[in-house]
Amino acid sequence: MNIGQQENRQGRLIKKIFDRFTDEAAQEVNLLKSRPDFRPELEYFVDLLAAGRDPATIANRTGRKVVALMCLQAPLELFHVYGLQPFKIFGGTMVAQRLSAPQLPAIMCPMLRSALGELHLDLAGRNGEKFLAWVAPTTCDWVVKIKDMMEVCGVKEDPPFHRLELPHLKDRDESQERWLEEIYLLKTFLSELTGIKKIKRQDLANSMRLYQKTWHVFSRLIDLKRQGFAPLVWFMVITNSFFFDDVEKWSAAVEKALPLFTERPKNGPNVFLAGSPIFFPNLKMLHLLEEAGLNVVMDDLCSSERIFPGAVFCDDLSEHGLLKALAQRYHQGCLCPTFSDNDRRINNIIAPAHKDLYQGVVFHVLKGCHPFDLESLTLESRLKDLGFKFIKLETDYTSEDSQTLLTRLEAYRSSLVN
Amino acid sequence: MGYKIGLDLGSTAIKMVLVKNNEITWSRKVPTAPGQEALAMELVKGAVSECGLTEADIDQITATGYGKKLMTAAGLTVDEISANAHGLHLLSEGRCRTIINIGGQDLKVININENGRIADFKMNDKCAAGTGRFFEQVARILDTPLETFGELSLKADEPLELNSTCVVFAESEIVSLLAKGVPKERIIKGLHHSVARRITHLLGTRYASKEGDIYLDGGPSQNKGLLEALEDELLMEVKVLPNPQFTVAFGATLSVN
């Protein structure tokens, strides 16, 4: 087969997958919109997800150029002050994996495999608009190698690619200093990217204030979930859509949705959901948790409660002081399992303040996601020593294991209520 | 009056028990096929007529297993892990603490406490290795009835070291062993040991019962060769109930709303 024929074939495959990709998302949208607890205020979030994640759509909506982000340790406020829209790359579609899977290892993070496939689809559907740049904090092995994998998969992305070298020890002063250097390097990178030579200290402080305000709104939503009022499905639709629009518009929509959550689910014990991310349209696990009668009142997924690292407060209002506060918040405050000294993550789950909120922990692991898989072992033994019930569910994006997952969740529920 | 029906709609068979005062008075199983609800209702009708009962004598129908939601006639449904725990607790007179259940397409290890409640459980993931389906496939490859596996493997002196419990790889491994003239008995014994090692791995040290008994349950537990291999691997006595394929259906009848 010559190159022309090959390209033709690939083009036809992309077209075919694009249609099925749209179907996959549409099916989940229908499911969400036909739920009895669907309300017009939630339509905004569902529609954001349904409209897709290609840079052209996001750029048109936000009026800002879009920078792809591989993990959540790069301060969002910094992108904002340079007039950019950060967009965390999550892949949620099963069918998109067909475009990347043949070139990739058989056992690999399905979230990234899907994201790599979706990049082909972006290229097919976005009228030439590309991500302005890529920013990748070096978290797990898959993210560390993402650029190589993009090349292997034939994703023709050549915008600037900036790596942030993440110190994997959090509680050392040297690590903090090192990370602050990285934040300065990110600032230089964004400055060169946008041609904005100098940002005003006041503008950075304003961006930080904006995110603080958003955090206040978001934390009210978290509280509603803690009290059992905000069902996880809606909570996650809202959080999944966080990067899809301008932060102020998103925040206003969340504020409008808050009064909806006034009813507690009737049945089921409360649980903490920990582990690998869950992303639209692959909300399989959320539906199964509901079907099994388990109420998730807390979670630590980076696509959910952790999608927004929280407000940054600081006393030192010099530019250095602001950047230092950002660096600290996004590094020390991050509960990603790729850190080596990560007691804080486990303590967050077993914290006495949280203990009475739930009866057990459901640990979701995507096959090939080693950081979470490994951390589940420590967590399981710590939790069992404390008398908590723990269940680990390993899955991927296929639906064929739904029945066995449901059986496990139902049995887990019985073990909690008995 | 006073009769309860337990239906276990599994992936390879539908099992039914009729129970009075916690005693099984009638039991039967049929292979799973399309139209599970109709097949299950045939069993119900069969039990009622063979036992000279009327529908009014049945107080409750409880369904469990993968097809439980299909049973519209069931007043109650319960997950099969809880049903297994309830059933074995009662049938073992409270002595069981660990259940190893080999189902049609899954493998479960369940720890129960002294009250028969689930303390913990583990299940294999999607892979069919070591499940009932796996044994059926191997029987087909060896062209040997599954019911004779136990007896045949007990005749072999040494098990053969088999590397694969994956259906696909096991097939090529077994075919090449047969081509080399290795007797079927040794292959089957090797197979039992490799499944037993897989179960031991699933069980893990934390799951093995320190007190109380371990029971092997589900259809394949009637295979004496597998039982022997499991005891060898676990270095523990493993018990089997007289009719292990009906424990889950029986346990379902003990469930309360």
Ligand code: SF4
């Ligand atoms: S941490 Fe896990 S889910 Fe996240 S990118 Fe790495 S492998 Fe994937």
